[in-house]
Every structure is written in C-alpha cells, then in structure tokens.
Amino acid sequence: MSKENLCDSFQRIGYANVTTLSWAAQQEAPKIEPKADQYLKAMSGYLADLKTYSFQVEEFIDEVQDDGQKLQLSNQRHMSVSRPDKVFGEDEGDTANSLFYYDGKTVTVFDRAQKTYATEKMPGTIDAMLDDLHDRFDTHQTLADFLFADPYKVFTERVQSGTYVGLHHVGKVKCHHLAFRQKLLDWQIWIDAGEQPLPRKLLITFKRQADQPQYTALIHRWDVNPKLTDELFQFQPPEGVRKVDFLNRHAEPKPLKKAGDK
Amino acid sequence: MTGRAAVRYGGVLFSVMKGEAIMRRIFLEMGTLVLGLATLVWSTAPISAQRGGRGGGGHAGGGNPGGGHTAAHIGSVHYGARAAPVHVEPAVRAGAVRSEHYAGLEHRGGYRNPYRDDYFRHFRPGYRSFLIGDASYYYYDDLPPDCQTVVSDGITYYLCDGVYYQPYLYGGQTVYMVVPTQ
Numbered sequence: 001m002s003k004e005n006l007c008d009s010f011q012r013i014g015y016a017n018v019t020t021l022s023w024a025a026q027q028e029a030p031k032i033e034p035k036a037d038q039y040l041k042a043m044s045g046y047l048a049d050l051k052t053y054s055f056q057v058e059e060f061i062d063e064v065q066d067d068g069q070k071l072q073l074s075n076q077r078h079m080s081v082s083r084p085d086k087v088f089g090e091d092e093g094d095t096a097n098s099l100f101y102y103d104g105k106t107v108t109v110f111d112r113a114q115k116t117y118a119t120e121k122m123p124g125t126i127d128a129m130l131d132d133l134h135d136r137f138d139t140h141q142t143l144a145d146f147l148f149a150d151p152y153k154v155f156t157e158r159v160q161s162g163t164y165v166g167l168h169h170v171g172k173v174k175c176h177h178l179a180f181r182q183k184l185l186d187w188q189i190w191i192d193a194g195e196q197p198l199p200r201k202l203l204i205t206f207k208r209q210a211d212q213p214q215y216t217a218l219i220h221r222w223d224v225n226p227k228l229t230d231e232l233f234q235f236q237p238p239e240g241v242r243k244v245d246f247l248n249r250h251a252e253p254k255p256l257k258k259a260g261d262k
Numbered sequence: 263m264t265g266r267a268a269v270r271y272g273g274v275l276f277s278v279m280k281g282e283a284i285m286r287r288i289f290l291e292m293g294t295l296v297l298g299l300a301t302l303v304w305s306t307a308p309i310s311a312q313r314g315g316r317g318g319g320g321h322a323g324g325g326n327p328g329g330g331h332t333a334a335h336i337g338s339v340h341y342g343a344r345a346a347p348v349h350v351e352p353a354v355r356a357g358a359v360r361s362e363h364y365a366g367l368e369h370r371g372g373y374r375n376p377y378r379d380d381y382f383r384h385f386r387p388g389y390r391s392f393l394i395g396d397a398s399y400y401y402y403d404d405l406p407p408d409c410q411t412v413v414s415d416g417i418t419y420y421l422c423d424g425v426y427y428q429p430y431l432y433g434g435q436t437v438y439m440v441v442p443t444q
Contacts, residue, residue: 098434111436118431140341142357158362184362213354247432255442
C-alpha cells in the first residue's frame with residue numbers, strides 16, 4: 001500500500017469514526033418537540049403525584065406466524081397501585097389468566113388456569129421490585145411504564161425523537177396524540193386533553209422484528225383516588241392450588257441423581 | 263449496526279480531502295483508528311449476542327413466553343426495550359416501552375447444555391430456551407399426556423416418556439422445565 005493510500009485509509013476510518021461518534025451523540029440527545037414534551041411531562045407528573053390509582057385495559061397483541069401472517073390476540077387487564085410499594089394486577093384473555101400481588105415485601109403470581117402460584121421476597125419499592133422481577137426472573141409487568149415513580153424518566157430514557165401529532169380521539173375522548181421513536185421501538189401515546197392528563201391509549205411498534213408486530217392498550221376506567229385496602233395486595237391461596245418457584249436466571253435446578261428414583 | 267457502519271464508510275469515500283499535510287494527518291488518524299476499531303467491536307457485540315441466543319442447538323427463543331417467533335406481549339415501553347438478556351430486540355409481549363432499556367445489554371458467547379445427549383434426544387418438539395447462568399435450559403408450555411408423578415428429595419416431578427419436568431411460574435404462566443438427569 002502506498003503512503004497516499006495508507007493515509008487515505010486512515011482518513012476514511014477517521015471520518016467514519018467521527019461520523020459514527022456524532023451519530024452516537026445524536027442518540028444521546030433526544031429531539032422531542034416542546035409540545036410533545038410538555039404533554040408527556042404533564043401526564044407523567046400527574047401519575048407521579050397520585051397516591052392511589054387504578055385503571056382497566058383492553059390490550060391487543062400481534063402474533064406473527066412463521067409464514068408472516070399476523071394474528072391479533074387480546075386480553076383484559078386491571079391494575080391497582082398504591083405508591084410507593086403496592087401493586088395488584090389481574091389479567092384474563094387469549095394469552096393471560098393470572099393475578100399479581102405486590103405488598104411491599106413479596107410478589108406473588110397466581111396462574112388461575114393451572115392453579116399454580118409462586119411467591120418471592122422483593123425490594124420495598126415498586127421501581128426496585130419491577131427491576132428485580134426482570135433481573136432475576138426475566139419477567140416484565142405489562143404497562144410497567146405507568147407504575148414507576150418517575151414515568152417521564154422511564155418514557156424518555158431511550159427516546160431519540162418525539163413529535164406532537166395532533167388532537168385525536170380515543171373513543172369519544174379527545175387526546176393529545178404523541179409519537180416517539182427509539183432505536184428498537186416506535187411508540188405512540190394518547191393523553192386526555194381534558195382536565196386530567198391521563199393516558200388513554202398506548203401503542204408500541206416493534207419495528208426491528210419481522211413484520212413489525214404491535215402492542216396496543218386502550219386504557220379506560222381510570223380511578224385516581226380509589227380506596228384500596230391492604231388485603232387487596234396480599235395473596236391468600238385458595239384450596240387445591242400448588243406452590244412452585246419462579247423460573248430464576250440464577251438458580252439451576254438440581255439434577256436428578258438417577259432416572260426413575262422415587 | 264455493521265451494515266450501517268459500512269454505509270458510512272461508503273459515504274466517506276466521496277468526502278476525503280485532497281492536498282493536505284499527509285504525515286500530520288497520519289498521527290491524527292492513528293488516534294481515531296484506535297477509537298474506530300473500539301467502536302466497531304462494541305457495536306457488533308449485540309449482533310453476536312443475537313446469534314448466540316438464538317443459535318444454541320438450533321432452537322428459537324431466549325426466554326420469552328409466548329408463541330410465534332415474535333412474541334408481542336411486552337406491553338411496556340420500558341420493558342419492550344429490555345426483554346431477555348440474550349435478546350437484542352425486545353419481545354412484544356412485555357408491553358412496556360422501557361423494555362428497550364434491557365435489550366442487548368448482556369452478551370455471552372456459547373451456552374452450556376445441561377442435558378445428557380441420550381436424554382436430550384427424547385425431547386419433543388416445541389421447547390423454548392431459558393438461560394440460567396451460562397446454561398440453556400428447555401421448557402414447554404404444557405405437559406404431554408400420560409405422565410406420572412415422581413417425588414425426589416421432596417420435589418415433585420412429572421415423568422413423561424422418559425423425560426422429567428418440573429413446573430415453574432414464568433411471566434404469569436405455568437411452564438414445565440425439563441430437569442437434567444445425572
């Protein structure tokens with residue numbers, strides 16, 4: 001390689017690297033339109049200030065088949081939250097039939113279809129519990145974004161850009177329609193344009209997956225000051241259910257010593 | 263990521279400046295060469311993770327419950343971008359925007375197979391993988407018919423066609439993990 005060619009190569013790598021670095025820098029500074037930012041902040045602040053709240057959800061999930069055909073499944077979901085350390089969740093539908101209890105000390109998940117439950121000790125805040133659920137059990141609480149103490153931080157931590165789409169409807173409710181882009185996801189949120197800036201709809205597009213499946217949640221029946229008793233967050237096992245463990249990323253099962261041992 | 267980098271290199275070909283002090287630039291570029299190589303190594307790691315997670319034994323999935331090859335249940339921005347450690351892309355079933363936060367963060371190369379070969383051959387189709395430490399375990403959403411219950415060291419197993427299963431809770435559903443034998 002001649003000196004000029006060698007220099008050329010260095011220059012190419014150098015410029016490519018500068019371009020890559022500037023691209024990376026762009027990723028770190030999200031471009032969110034002020035109007036979109038304003039409404040996302042308003043919604044997040046409103047949720048963060050609630051002491052107790054509950055909502056119901058109708059969710060739709062794309063399942064992409066091996067031949068590329070997209071099928072839609074749906075579930076009903078209910079969530080009750082008492083900040084900072086209690087969550088009750090209930091889901092039922094095509095892909096779910098379970099109850100979720102977090103009382104500030106333990107999480108219990110009850111699979112109603114199989115009559116099976118598991119209980120684990122957890123950290124003392126909703127935020128820490130959600131991350132622990134992921135880290136140890138590879139489990140994600142659906143719509144967890146609305147449970148964190150600082151929803152705005154959670155929603156924007158990976159955002160590359162955000163735009164204000166317009167005033168659009170969710171059912172009969174007029175909402176601020178916002179659209180955000182991330183590296184792996186695009187997502188849209190519809191925030192009530194009335195006095196209470198509540199989220200009415202969330203749509204996530206998994207754009208890096210084949211055929212770009214979507215998750216859609218219609219959120220209704222908000223109660224922003226429900227009376228929630230401590231009993232709601234504590235699981236009382238019914239008769240005839242069996243206790244098992246959560247699948248744990250860090251706990252290998254003990255191998256059976258000899259096939260057929262009883 | 264690699265493809266994107268290649269495109270950028272292509273674009274640079276047209277923007278190389280001519281007639282500058284060559285040797286001075288060599289010193290300048292030496293530094294960026296090191297940085298550039300480091301960037302390339304970093305940026306390809308998630309691709310390797312994806313192959314590692316999906317390639318082990320030719321089985322799909324790396325720890326997300328749900329059918330199809332694109333589970334769509336994440337339901338959260340946060341967790342949609344985090345998903346399982348071997349997933350570069352979030353799974354749809356998590357339903358959380360925040361899931362991207364976890365995606366592709368961890369990378370491990372090969373995974374240990376905890377099962378004996380003669381035992382592994384009895385596994386029926388349809389299993390999914392779940393990583394425990396550096397081992398890739400397999401589980402099913404249900405049991406086959408005609409199982410018997412076996413208790414060993416106080417743990418109840420299901421024995422079906424020579425394969426032992428232990429029930430676990432995973433993502434709100436009961437799954438049946440194949441227990442290795444010695």
